[in-house]
Amino acid sequence: MRAIVFLLFVVLIFFIARFVLNRIIEIREKQNQQAMQNEKEQQVKQNDHPEEMVRCAECGVHLPQAEAYFDGKDTFCSEGHMQKYHLKKTENDE
Numbered sequence: 762m763r764a765i766v767f768l769l770f771v772v773l774i775f776f777i778a779r780f781v782l783n784r785i786i787e788i789r790e791k792q793n794q795q796a797m798q799n800e801k802e803q804q805v806k807q808n809d810h811p812e813e814m815v816r817c818a819e820c821g822v823h824l825p826q827a828e829a830y831f832d833g834k835d836t837f838c839s840e841g842h843m844q845k846y847h848l849k850k851t852e853n854d855e
């Protein structure tokens with residue numbers, strides 16, 4: 762009789778240990794998933810602004826920096842506006 766009680770006790774301990782271990786693994790996985798999700802969200806946030814918007818100094822239109830013309834100081838929507846802007850500037854200087 763005592764042996765059976767002892768055996769049941771061991772089985773009970775075994776199940777409790779397994780339950781606790783499963784809980785720990787579950788919590789850890791959740792934390793890992795959350796960390797991964799946070800990383801993804803941060804990457805998405807960074808990808809939200811892959812290129813900066815710049816303003817044409819001539820007409821004031823906004824366009825991605827990659828498509829803009831840059832003369833070293835000002836940005837322009839087109840080469841024509843860059844030339845126009847420089848022409849006006851030199852006219853004003855004189």
Ligand SMILES: [Zn+2]
Binds near residue numbers: 817820821838839
């Ligand atoms: Zn322009």
